[in-house]
Amino acid sequence: MMKVAITSASGHLGGAVVNAALPIVGQENVIGLARTPSKASSLGIEIRPGDYNSRSDLASSLEGIDHVLLVSGMDAPEKRIEQHRNVIEAAKQAGVRKIVYTSIQGAEDGTAFSPVVQSNRQTETDIRESGLDWVIGRNGIYIEPDVEYIDNYKQRGEIANCAGDGKCGYTTRPELAFTYAKMLTESKHNGHTYNLHGEAITQQQLTDYLNDAFGTQLTFRSMSVEEYRDDRTQELGEFLGNIIAGIYEGIRTGAVDNESHFVEAAGREHQSWEAYFDSLKSHSLA
DSSP: OOOOOEETTTSSHHHHHHHHHHHHOOGGGEEEEESSSGGGGGGEEEEEOOTTTTHHHHHHHHOSSSEEEOOOOOOOHHHHHHHHHHHHHHHHHOOOOOEEEEEEOOOSSTTHHHHHHHHHHHHHHHHHHHSEEEEEEEEESSSSSHHHHHHHHHTTTTTEEEETTTEEEEEEEHHHHHHHHHHHHHHTTTTTTTOOOOOOOOHHHHHHHHHHHHTOOOOOEEEOHHHHHHHHHHHHHHHHHHHHHHHHHHHHHHTTTOOOOHHHHHSOOOOOHHHHHHHHHHHHHO
């Protein structure tokens, strides 16, 4: 039986992939890597050191591992390229045979988010040239943050951003986790790059879904990119405000309205947004 490792196991996506991989290969064959191992102790599996800045620790932690999932780091773009290279080189040194990478969709140039996208594309290139078997997933945008932001939306009475009429290929962490567990353990995916998201929807459609799920009467207001950037930087600071504005500018320009390869990667359809928001409605009534 193959032994798999999931990096960033203490994070939302990494932890979800751990749980999705357990029924496929068994508890003893799933290893979690975490920068702070104690933060992943609740997963109930072996956790090893996984700081992306320490190639030597990574190489030790990947000993005996067949396949590794590299969850994209959260550092500044120029730093994460080298951090990801540490994981790739450590995997090669440890004898890992296959690496799966959680990349992203988005505008590759022209927005404040583009440097993040470019850094992911560089890691994709590094992985393809590593000599290892590989699979790359390009994640759509998580829908969960909009759901978690519902109280703020209620206070404002609206959803306001610069996405305009652009469609966004959203996804959820559980859907991604299911799919990455498949990509990690099934050889038929080797050598493929997949866009991973559900049906692409507009901000108006998202607003309608949230209203139906939470019984709200939110409206959607379209802002200019400049207005939205100013709004976000005032609340979140210049760095993060610019990044958020860049993501929504990418939605506006169609950069995250791409063909989805979810069925090929997961072996089933992505959960529909009707089903997803109905489940939220049921949960809120429980």
